[in-house]
Amino acid sequence: MSTFSQLTNLTWASLADKPVLETGATVLAFLAATRLSRLGSGHPLLNPTLLAIILVSLGLEATNIPYETYLRGADAIHFMLGPAVVLLAVPLFRQRAVVRASLRLIVVGLAVGLPVGILSAVGIAWMLGASSRTILSLAPKSVTAGIAVGISEQIGGLQTLTVVLVIMTGITGAVLGPIIARLARIEDPRVVGLTMGIASHGIGTARALQINEIAGAFSGLGMSLNGVLTAILLPLVCGLL
């Protein structure tokens, strides 16, 4: 193929086989979800991510578009997660003075949140008679997906199941985080953010960023530290058992 035809191909290629529909539908669904959430004055149950997932899924059901087709098309949006996570360094850097003054809070949060996150899930699943493979897949559920998959494989869980559980945990934490903070009468954005990051990784962090920048910075920090420490500790503990 000549350079010229390659160039015309690049410029004039039909949009039909490009992921315009999937990407556009995702953006529109999230826009609608954000409006809906605002209409409900930001009620935690009206989480934009959750609403957008429901809207897109309903759309796929209605139009009979297979999930695989959608996921392939929406890969452009999924890809943006990488650069976005890197950018979490910015709120963290802006709030570095507050972070430095809160070392004790961060250590306590991790010392409690990391084990409780694992043991509560493992304990409940075990009591209700889940299979050991399911329990092992559940163990890293609070950790960001990229790390959780590696841990799951190491300790004998099922990677696909872990990804599903990680995302469910993220959405649960994003919805319940502000509700539980209100119930427990906790207003310190450092505590709420850190906890949401530890319990529900990036999806919780996306929600914490909506509270304010301090909550977002602490959430990103909680997510990162919890991920790194769980990756080191969980396989070690599983090896000892």
Place this chain on the structure above:
Amino acid sequence: MLEQIARVMVWLCVGEIAARSGLLPLPAPVIGLILLYAELAVRRKLPADLGALADRVLQFLGMLFVPAGVGVIAYLDIFKTEALPILAAVIGGTAMTLFVTMVVANRLGTAVARREVREADRIEGAIRDVNL
């Protein structure tokens, strides 16, 4: 702005190389986050348009999880047989983690800071009293 996009992509790429070579057992974006933070810490200054870029992108961070979330619905039947223990563990476990961590971290983690604030208030009050 382009410079900042390049900066983010470069750190993400370095992260990808470090992750794939097995140098660090972490996903590329987390390594990229650490590297960008390290760069900012060394520079001691946040470029204004990097701040603007982060604010823009992080505002719709929640949207970037939508494709993965839709994927979860497609996979829901993989745990048909264990739906109850799984749902209870995810929802109950996450609620318990949030509650316990928030309460304990709030009590123990911020106690010192609060005592310091009270101490500062007391000293300030004493100074005020003296001045009066």
